[in-house]
Amino acid sequence: MATPTLTRPAPNATTGNSLKVRQPRKKMTAGRIAAIVVAAFIAVLWLIPFAWATATAFKTETDAAAPDVTWLPPSGFTPEAFVKVFQDGNIPLWTWNSLYTSAAITAITLVISALVAYALSRIDFKGKKVLMTVIIASIIIPPPVLIIPLFYQMLALQLIDTSWAIILPQVIHPAMVFVLKKFFDQIPRELEEAAVMDGASRLRIFTQIILPLSRPILAAVAIFVFIGAWNNFLWPFIATNDGNLLTLPVGLQTIKSAYGIQYAQNMASALLAALPLIVVFLFFQRQIIKGVATTGLAGT
Amino acid sequence: MSTSTLSRPRPENLRKPGSRTRSNLSGWGFAAPFLVFFLVFLVWPILYGFYMSLTGKSLTGANDSLIGFANYAEALADADMWRSLGNTLYFTVISTVPLVLVALVMAALLNIGLPAQWLWRLSYFAPYLLASTVVSLFFTWMYNPQLGLINEFLTGIGLPRVAWLNDPNVAMWAVVIATLWWTVGFNFLLYLAAMQNIPAQHYEAASLDGAGAWRQFFSITLPQLTPTTVMIVLLQILASLKIFDQVYQMTAGGPGGSTRPVVQYIFETGFTGYRLGYSAAISYIFFGLIVVISIMQFVITRRRSA
Numbered sequence: 001m002a003t004p005t006l007t008r009p010a011p012n013a014t015t016g017n018s019l020k021v022r023q024p025r026k027k028m029t030a031g032r033i034a035a036i037v038v039a040a041f042i043a044v045l046w047l048i049p050f051a052w053a054t055a056t057a058f059k060t061e062t063d064a065a066a067p068d069v070t071w072l073p074p075s076g077f078t079p080e081a082f083v084k085v086f087q088d089g090n091i092p093l094w095t096w097n098s099l100y101t102s103a104a105i106t107a108i109t110l111v112i113s114a115l116v117a118y119a120l121s122r123i124d125f126k127g128k129k130v131l132m133t134v135i136i137a138s139i140i141i142p143p144p145v146l147i148i149p150l151f152y153q154m155l156a157l158q159l160i161d162t163s164w165a166i167i168l169p170q171v172i173h174p175a176m177v178f179v180l181k182k183f184f185d186q187i188p189r190e191l192e193e194a195a196v197m198d199g200a201s202r203l204r205i206f207t208q209i210i211l212p213l214s215r216p217i218l219a220a221v222a223i224f225v226f227i228g229a230w231n232n233f234l235w236p237f238i239a240t241n242d243g244n245l246l247t248l249p250v251g252l253q254t255i256k257s258a259y260g261i262q263y264a265q266n267m268a269s270a271l272l273a274a275l276p277l278i279v280v281f282l283f284f285q286r287q288i289i290k291g292v293a294t295t296g297l298a299g300t
Numbered sequence: 301m302s303t304s305t306l307s308r309p310r311p312e313n314l315r316k317p318g319s320r321t322r323s324n325l326s327g328w329g330f331a332a333p334f335l336v337f338f339l340v341f342l343v344w345p346i347l348y349g350f351y352m353s354l355t356g357k358s359l360t361g362a363n364d365s366l367i368g369f370a371n372y373a374e375a376l377a378d379a380d381m382w383r384s385l386g387n388t389l390y391f392t393v394i395s396t397v398p399l400v401l402v403a404l405v406m407a408a409l410l411n412i413g414l415p416a417q418w419l420w421r422l423s424y425f426a427p428y429l430l431a432s433t434v435v436s437l438f439f440t441w442m443y444n445p446q447l448g449l450i451n452e453f454l455t456g457i458g459l460p461r462v463a464w465l466n467d468p469n470v471a472m473w474a475v476v477i478a479t480l481w482w483t484v485g486f487n488f489l490l491y492l493a494a495m496q497n498i499p500a501q502h503y504e505a506a507s508l509d510g511a512g513a514w515r516q517f518f519s520i521t522l523p524q525l526t527p528t529t530v531m532i533v534l535l536q537i538l539a540s541l542k543i544f545d546q547v548y549q550m551t552a553g554g555p556g557g558s559t560r561p562v563v564q565y566i567f568e569t570g571f572t573g574y575r576l577g578y579s580a581a582i583s584y585i586f587f588g589l590i591v592v593i594s595i596m597q598f599v600i601t602r603r604r605s606a
Contacts, residue, residue: 032412032414036414038409039420042406043424047423049438050438052442069447069448111333113334115334116331116334119326119328119329120331123326125324125327140590140594141342143542144542144544145346145584145590146346147567148570148580149348149352152357172334174338227429233432234545248431249431249434250433253433253549263441266437277429278426281429282422289425296486296489297528
C-alpha cells in the first residue's frame, strides 16, 4: 500500500508547514469550483424526486393528470390532496403503528444485545467461544430465507395479525452484538475494578459503569436498528393482514391500489410517510451520520 | 490507564475458589435473553425451514409428509426458478458497480472541503431514510410513460419516450436507477468517514512533493481506501442479492417476469401458490448461493490481507 510519496520523508515537513499546506486547499481554485459545480449537479439530481413529488402533491388531481407536464400547474397550488389523505386515509394510524413497533424493536434489541455483548466482552464462561462462533456465523443468514418458516411459526404461535408478529423476529441483530462487544472491549477494565472490590454485582457494574460510558455506541446502534425497522417492508407485509396493524411502508403499498391514478394523493401520502424520519434527520443529522458510519461497516 | 491501578492485583486473582461456576452462571445469565430470541426466532426457523423443504407442506394443509429431496429436484428443473435467480444475479452485478462508484465520487467531492457540508450530506443521504414504498411511489410516478417527468425531459431534448417499467429490456435498469438514488447515500457515508480518517500528513507530504489534487486522490486517497472499498463492495453484493421491495412494488416482477428476483419467487410460491415446502426448498437454494458467495468473499479478503 505504501506508495513512494508516502514513505519518502518529505523535506521541511517537520514544523510550521502544516498551515502553509492547508491554506491553499481552502482557496477557490479552478479545481474547487469544478468540484462544487459537480457536487451541486448531483445534489440537484438527488433532490428532483422530492421536488417533483412535492409539486405534484400540491396540484389538483386534474392538473396532476393533465397531459401537459409542468412544474407550475394552471390552477395553482393547493393542499387539497393532503387534506383528503388525512381525512379518509390511515396515515396517522400507520405512522403510530410504525412508531411503536420500531421503538419496541429498538428497545428489545438494545437490551438483549448489550447484555450478551457484555458477557462476551468481560465474563469468562464455559462455552463462550462456541457461542461467539454461532452468533458470528448467523450474520450470514439473509432474512428473506426465514420468511416461510417464520410465517409458519407465527401461525403456530397464533401471533399472526398481532404486533408481536412484526416485532419479535426483528430483534436479533448479531452484527450489532459485535459492534457493542468491540466497544466494551475498549473500556479500560480498571474502571470496574474498584466496584468489584466493593463487592458490586456484575449487573450493577454493567448498568452503572459500562452503560453510561457506552452512550455513543448505544445511540449509534439504536439509530441503525430504528431506521431499519421503520422502513422494513417484507416481513411486516407478510406478518399482518389486519388493516389496523399495518406499518407505514406496508400501508403505503395498499394506497397504490386504493387511489389508482390519483397522483396528487399518491404523492401526498408518500411525502407524509417520508416526513417523520426526514424531520428527525434534520434535527439529529450529526448523530445519525456518525451512527450510520460507525455501525454501517459491521453489516446490514 | 493510570499507573496507580497497575500495581493493584487484578480482581480476577482476588476471587475465591468457586468463582468459576459463578462466572459460568453470570456469563450465560447475561447471554440468556438474547439467546432465547436467537434460538426461537433465528435458529429454530432456519432448521425448521430446512425440514419444511423436505416435505410437501402447503398452506392448505395437504400432504405434510416427508418427500425427501423431491422439492429440490423440482426446483433445479424449474425454469422460472433459474430465471428469477438469474434476475437477482443480474441486478446484483449492474447495481453494485454504480452504487460503489457514485458513492466514491460523492465522498471524494465533499472531501475536497466544500462549504456547507451539511447541505450536500443531506441531499445525498436523505433518500436512504425513506421506506422502499415511498421510493417506489416517487419513481413509478417519474417513470410514467405519458405524464412522467423523465420522459418529459427526454422529449424536451429531442429523444424518444421510454416505456421504463413496461419495457422488458429497460425495466431492470429503471429499478437500478431508483435503487441507486435510494441507497447510494449509505455507501457515500461510509466512504466519507473513511476518507476523513486518512491522516492529513499524507496529503501534506504529497503536496510538498508537488502532487496535485488529482494525483493525491489516486496515489493516496484511493490506496488508503482499499479496505473500505472491499468492505463496501462485499456489503453491497449481499444487500443487492436480497432485492425484493422495489421490484415487487414498481414492476411486480414484470413485464413478463423480466425483473422478478428470487426472493419474489420464494414469496409467490409460498403465499400465492401456497406451496410452503417447495418455497422453503427454493429459499435454501438461495441461501446456499449466499453462503458460497460469502465464502468466496472471505477467501479473497483473507488472501488480500495475508
